[in-house]
Amino acid sequence: MKKLINDPNQVVDDMLAGMVEAHSDKLKRLPDTNVMIRKDAPVSGKVGIISGGGSGHEPAHAGYVGKGMLDGAVCGEVFTSPTPDQILAAIQAVDSGKGVLLIIKNYTGDMMNFEMAAEMAEAEGIQVAKVVVNDDVAVEDSTYTTGRRGIAGTVFVHKIAGALAEQGATLAEVEAVAKKTVENVRSMGMALTPCTVPAAGKPGFELGENEIEIGMGIHGEPGIEKTSIQSADEIAQILLNNILEDLPLKEHDKVAVMINGLGATPLMELYIIHKKVSEILREKRIHIHETFVGEFMTSLEMAGCSISLLKLDDQLSELLDAQADTIAFKK
Template identity: 70%
Template sequence: MKKIINDPNQAVQDMVNGFVAAYPDKVTLIPETLAVVRKDAPITGKVGLVSGGGSGHEPAHAGYIGKGMLDVAVAGEVFTSPTPDQVLEGIKAVDAGEGVFLVIKNYTGDVLNFEMAAELAEAEGIQVEKVIVNDDVAVEDSSFTTGRRGIAGTVFVHKIAGAKAEAGGSLSEVKQVADKVVANVRSMGMALTSGTVPAAGKPGFQLEDNEMEIGIGIHGEPGIERKPIASADTIAQELTDRILDDIDISNGNEIAVLINGLGATPEMELYIVNQKVQAILRDRGIEVYRTYIGEYMTSLEMAGCSITVLHLDDELKPLLDAPSEAPAFRR
């Protein structure tokens, strides 16, 4: 294992400390936790927005803290959900009396721990609502989930729910728009190599030099098929077709597209994939309103990519375009 770390068992703490040190005027660390919070939180008259999950997906989730997006991100150990008590501290830190909204990726540990934290917060008089993101069309169940996994489409939930909260939306209004995003976003990924959890010291799985995994999860969970590596056009066609087969997007509809790198994929390759994705969409008469290319939700140093499509309407478009000061969200 080659990694630029100190103690493998302290890698997450060191990472969080380094993130806070990079943006000292914007964020701070809640004492005795791995929860990073906006420095101006709680914000009077605003619903608090909380997300998080296992580390190893950077820039998710702390990279999406900032005006117009998240108020707090709670980090777990690598590929491990944060504990309920840490999530609770995050909820309490951003509650200004308008309620707190949780964005949860559909992984069993995340769902259980965030829901437990919500119950504890409600016992203290804090109103909490949530959305569970399940955008991955690859598999219904996996080693980490019951139902579909939550992957890079979560970034669009952060952006749109965050914009609604920043504009003064009520807790029910933030939930309504977050639910709409989840209903209209689909993703699917593939991998060429695995990632290595620092404490484990070896790759999570092995692929031969001529193999790829289609439909893999962001923790290295198995996909739908392991087969010989194909061209970028073939990969883009398979992922995009599966996404579009799963969502009703008609000729003339507008969408946002995210071509996401999984940690070790050069942007050159992401743009090559995007070339084919755009051609597929154009041939189907689907209009691309916005395109995002880069690393938005990774899997350590996994080589591979995911494609996300968000079906837009007149409510979602201005929220997607609303200003954001989160360091990791770029158009």
């Protein structure tokens, strides 16, 4: 294992310390926790929004803490759900009296721990709403989930719910637009290489020299199939076909596209993937409102990518276009 780390058991603590040093104008860390919140939290008159999960997916989720997106992110150990007490601390820190929305990716540990934290917060009189992201069309049930996994489409949920919250909407309104976003976003990914959790010291799975996995999850969960390496166009076609089979789109519909790198994929290759994605959508007369290409939800040093499509209406377009100022996402 070759990694730029100190103690394999301290990587999250060291990362968060470095993040605060680099971005102290935007972020602060709750003492004795792995919780990152907005520098100005709690924001008066605003619904608080919290997300989180295991670390190793940077910039998700602390990279999206800031104006127009999240108020707090709870960072578990690598690929491990954060604990209920840390999630509760985040809820308490961002609540301004208008309530808090929890954006949860559909993994069993996250679901259980965020729900426990929500119950504890409600017992203290804090209003809490929850939305579960399950955008991955690859598999219905997996190693870590019952139902579909939550992957890079989660970033669209952060952005749109965050924009409406910034406008002073109620908790019910923010929850509704977050659920609407979940209903209209679909994603699918693939892996070229595995990744290594620092504390494990060895790759979490194996792929042969000329082998790839279609539908791979962001923790290395199995996908649809292992197959020999294919061209970028062929891979883009496979991923997009699966998405389009699940997302009801028709001619002249409007979408946002995210081409997400998993940690070790050059931008060159992500843009090559997008070239084919845009060609296919153009042929189908589906309008691309905006494209996001880069690393939004990674898997340590895994090579590979995911594609996300968000079907837009006027409300979602306006909120996607609204101002945001975070480390990893600016509008």
